[in-house]
Amino acid sequence: MPSAALDAPPAASAELxxxxxxxxxxxxxxxxxxxxxxxxxxxxxxxxxxLTRAVQxxxxxxxxxxxFSRIHAIPTGHVPYLDYLAPGVIAQxxxxxxxxxxxxxxxxxxxxxxxxxxxxxxPRAALILGKAFAAGVRAMxxxxxxxxxxxxxxxSLTHDPLQLLGAFAVVMMGSAFFACxxxxxxxxxxxxxxxMGIGQMITMPLFFGSNALYPVSIMPGWLRALSxxxxxxxxxxxxxxxxxxxPSHLGLDFGVLALAxxxxxxxASLLVGRLSR
Amino acid sequence: xxxxxxxxxxxxxxxGPEGGPAxxxxxxxxxxxxxxxxxxxxxxxxxxxxxFGLLGPNGAGKTTTIRVVNTLLPIAAGRVSVFGIDVHRSxxxxxxxxxxxxxxxxxxxxxxxxxxVGWFARxxxxxxxxxxxxVGAALQLMGLAEAADRLAGTYSGGMVxxxxxxxxxxxxxxxxxxxxxxxxLDPIARDGVWQRVEELRRSTGMTxxxxxxxxxxxxxxxxxxxxxxxxRIRALGTPQxxxxxxxxxxxxxDVFRRCTGGELDQEQRGGLxxxxxxxxxxxxxx
Numbered sequence: 260m261p262s263a264a265l266d267a268p269p270a271a272s273a274e275l276x277x278x279x280x281x282x283x284x285x286x287x288x289x290x291x292x293x294x295x296x297x298x299x300x301x302x303x304x305x306x307x308x309x310l311t312r313a314v315q316x317x318x319x320x321x322x323x324x325x326x327f328s329r330i331h332a333i334p335t336g337h338v339p340y341l342d343y344l345a346p347g348v349i350a351q352x353x354x355x356x357x358x359x360x361x362x363x364x365x366x367x368x369x370x371x372x373x374x375x376x377x378x379x380x381x382p383r384a385a386l387i388l389g390k391a392f393a394a395g396v397r398a399m400x401x402x403x404x405x406x407x408x409x410x411x412x413x414x415s416l417t418h419d420p421l422q423l424l425g426a427f428a429v430v431m432m433g434s435a436f437f438a439c440x441x442x443x444x445x446x447x448x449x450x451x452x453x454x455m456g457i458g459q460m461i462t463m464p465l466f467f468g469s470n471a472l473y474p475v476s477i478m479p480g481w482l483r484a485l486s487x488x489x490x491x492x493x494x495x496x497x498x499x500x501x502x503x504x505x506p507s508h509l510g511l512d513f514g515v516l517a518l519a520x521x522x523x524x525x526x527a528s529l530l531v532g533r534l535s536r
Numbered sequence: 537x538x539x540x541x542x543x544x545x546x547x548x549x550x551x552g553p554e555g556g557p558a559x560x561x562x563x564x565x566x567x568x569x570x571x572x573x574x575x576x577x578x579x580x581x582x583x584x585x586x587x588f589g590l591l592g593p594n595g596a597g598k599t600t601t602i603r604v605v606n607t608l609l610p611i612a613a614g615r616v617s618v619f620g621i622d623v624h625r626s627x628x629x630x631x632x633x634x635x636x637x638x639x640x641x642x643x644x645x646x647x648x649x650x651x652x653v654g655w656f657a658r659x660x661x662x663x664x665x666x667x668x669x670x671v672g673a674a675l676q677l678m679g680l681a682e683a684a685d686r687l688a689g690t691y692s693g694g695m696v697x698x699x700x701x702x703x704x705x706x707x708x709x710x711x712x713x714x715x716x717x718x719x720x721l722d723p724i725a726r727d728g729v730w731q732r733v734e735e736l737r738r739s740t741g742m743t744x745x746x747x748x749x750x751x752x753x754x755x756x757x758x759x760x761x762x763x764x765x766x767x768r769i770r771a772l773g774t775p776q777x778x779x780x781x782x783x784x785x786x787x788x789x790d791v792f793r794r795c796t797g798g799e800l801d802q803e804q805r806g807g808l809x810x811x812x813x814x815x816x817x818x819x820x821x822x
Contacts, residue, residue, distance in 0.1 A: 286661075293658040301646045304687060371642030375703070378606050379659040380631040535608055 287385045294389030298396045313404040316352040320344065320408055323472075333473045338505065345409040345416070346426075346498035347471030350491055352405055353398035353430045354465060357437035358458050360394040361445030365454060368534045377535050384528040387442060391524065394438035395431035402430050416502050425509075426501045432516040433494035437465075439523025446530025471495050490519040557620025559584045559711055559743040560605055565614035567600050574600040576767035577614065584619075584710075587737055587744040589758035591751065591792070596764040598747035599639065599715055605745065606636050606713050619710055632660070635704030639715040641696045643703075645689030649680050652688050653702050660707040674702040678732055694725025701732060712736075714746040718753060730756055751788035761788070763795050770795035 302309065320341070327333060328340040335343040367373040376386060409416060417423060444457050466472075468485040469492040475483055486492045493512040500507025560582035567575040575597040582588040590598040603609045605616055607627040616623040618630045643652050653671045662670055675684045678698040683691065688699060697717065704712060717733070718726040734757065736742060748754055754761045755775045763771040763778075771778055771791060778791045 289658070289661065293655065296658075297644070297647065297651070297655050300648075300651050301644075304646055304648075371638045371640030372644060374608060374638050375636060375642060375656075375700075376659070377608060378631055378634060378636045379656065380628050380661070381659055382628070 286380070286382065287388060290381050290385040291389045291392050294386075294393040295396045298393035302397065302400060309400050309404065312352070312356065312401055313408075315355065316348045316401065316405045317408050319348045319351070320405070320412060324348075324412070334477065335474065338503065339414075341409075341412055342414045342503050343499070343505075344472065345405070345414045346502050347469075347495050349402050349405050349426075349430060349502075350433060350469075350494045350498055351466055351471055352401040353395075353434040353494075354437050354491060355462065356398045356401060357394045357434040358441050358462050358465075359455070360390070360397075360438040361441030361443075361454050361458075362451055364390065364442050364531070364534065365445050365449070365451050368449075369451075374535055377531075382528075383531050384524055387439065387524050387527045387531060388435075390442065391435035391438040391520070391527075392431065395434040398430055398434035399427060402427065414503070417504065422501045426498055429494055429497045429501065429512070429516065432513075432520055433490060436490050436516065436519040436523045439520065439527045442527040443523065443530055446527060446533050449534065465489060465491050469495060490516060556584070557617065558582060559586075559619060560588075560745060561615075561617045562601070562605070563615040565601070565604060565611070565616055567597075567604060567609065567612055573767050575604070578764075578767070578769050580762065580769065582711075582743060582745055584743050585737075585741045586759040587733075587746070587757055589754040589761040590745070590747040590764055591749070591754045591761045591788070592747075592764035593749055593796075595766075597767040598764055601764075602713050602715055602745060602747060606634055607631055632707075633710040635701075635707055635709030635712040637697070637700045637704050637712075637714045637717060639719060641693060641700070641720070643688045643691075643696055643699055645687065647688060648685050649675060649688050649691070649699050649702075650684040652699060653706050656703040657706045662706060670706050670708075674706045675699075677705065677736070678702040679728070692725065693721050694728050697721060697725070697729055698732060701729070701736075705736070710743060712742055712744045714744065716747055716749070718748070718750070726753075733757060751792065755788055763792055765796045 324341045324344045327344075331340070333340055333343075364373065367376070377383070381389075406416065417426075440461075441454070441458065445454050448454055448457065464485070468482055469489050470486060471491065475486050475492070478486060493515040496507045497509055497512035497516070499505040500509050500512075558581045560580065562578055562580040564577045564579060565575055566573065566577050578597075578601065580601075590601060592598050600609065604611055605618065605623065607623055607630055611624045619633055621629050621633070623630050644655070647655070650671060653674055654667065657667050657671050672681070672684075675681050678701050680695065680698055680702060683695060688696065691699060714733070718729050721729065730753070733744065733746075737744060744757075746757065758775060760772070760774050761778065762769045775788060778788065779786045782790050782794065
């Protein structure tokens with residue numbers, strides 16, 4: 260039973276000319292929306308993933324946070340250590356989700372899905388940006404869990420919906436950058452297990468070489484230098500400003516994160532073609 | 537970055553004699569992986585509305601040819617147009633006209649059938665108003681209406697292939713490209729796919745370009761076939777014409793054997809070894 264809704268134009272010339280003349284950039288919002296939606300759909304079908312991924316950040320807060328609160332080893336001024344730590348753990352949980360996101364693109368390549376995506380009218384940069392923000396969507400789900408746990412532990416978080424929204428935007432950008440980093444590495448190594456190894460290798464330096472657990476001021480000089488070029492530090496700085504009202508450099512943080520995303524998207528889009536061959 | 541709107545002008549070389557462009561036109565198309573010439577200066581013309589088969593053993597250059605036509609591989613030498621649009625100059629405009637089903641069974645197992653098709657409807661900019669109707673119609677046409685809301689990971693091989701066809705059709709492609717559409721399917725699933733493709737061309741007149749190494753498949757589906765071997769087209773015509781040349785009772789197998797000089801049996805270059813070496817060369821290059 261052929262359906263009227265699918266009647267195809269046999270020789271498409273006339274139809275073709277009438278097709279919307281999308282310019283390259285006009286497609287970006289729609290593509291990014293599409294990839295985020297697909298990510299949400301996948302999450303809806305696999306809710307256990309949300310729980311298993313929440314275990315680690317909760318441990319950081321409950322075990323590490325509670326313990327270090329007691330020994331007062333880390334100078335955080337008059338801010339309780341748990342409050343200080345919560346934004347760091349939020350950023351970290353986004354990082355952990357995103358840094359292995361390139362595995363998905365390698366999986367899609369091995370499964371042949373990537374070739375199909377590359378044959379749709381989607382510029383490569385839009386594909387990468389879409390996937391990067393999809394990683395952000397997945398990270399966001401973790402953020403909600405960590406925020407709830409923080410509230411239960413008595414962290415005094417902001418009640419301003421705008422600041423909360425800002426915090427979500429910050430995590431989105433941070434995760435998008437780390438997903439791009441992961442996809443760039445994926446484009447270089449082309450193998451799932453190698454990407455796993457590299458992911459493991461860079462996650463901890465990124466995490467410990469940032470202000471997520473302790474202030475930059477107590478770091479040795481060389482670690483401070485690492486922190487200064489580490490986008491995670493800017494993400495955490497912005498989150499502390501927005502969530503627990505610590506003095507921060509929101510303008511600089513947003514600027515650095517936006518720049519990082521732009522560089523990451525460019526690098527990953529240049530390499531994604533390697534995955535399709 | 538200012539970018540010109542997608543060009544849809546038909547260049548002179550791509551226009552047909554009657555003014556209407558061919559669905560696909562390749563002019564001395566050549567593609568190399570390193571030293572290995574995968575496609576060797578082929579000329580090819582697919583008319584609008586026909587089902588055209590590229591037939592040949594593994595390593596003949598069929599897949600490389602369609603991966604150039606569908607914009608996945610860059611055009612190194614020669615010219616290719618789809619409905620008059622230069623594939624090299626306007627890949628985005630060409631992609632709007634295509635439905636593509638790769639050789640591998642490839643769907644997102646963590647999504648339902650409907651979500652899989654909806655995904656591609658969005659990527660092809662199917663207008664929001666029509667979207668759910670067109671997604672539903674594509675699933676219906678492929679006989680997946682009842683399984684539409686199950687996770688695609690639970691589908692059988694034949695159902696996955698039909699789901700992929702639905703993904704490709706939701707764009708109402710002018711040109712449907714199928715790479716080995718029934719490889720790895722059991723006979724019943726294969727019949728199911730053949731039947732859907734047959735129905736589709738009857739009801740829509742869509743142009744179909746497919747590759748296969750099953751003579752039977754070419755015989756059953758194709759209006760015209762090109763026999764490829766070692767990157768060249770060795771014979772071209774309707775399945776009947778090709779068989780008639782050999783006389784009464786000849787099958788496409790016989791035609792093929794004659795064209796390739798029996799090499800098919802010896803598996804000299806068409807076997808797994810050739811494929812592997814091609815892939816190795818390709819990965820060294822990239």
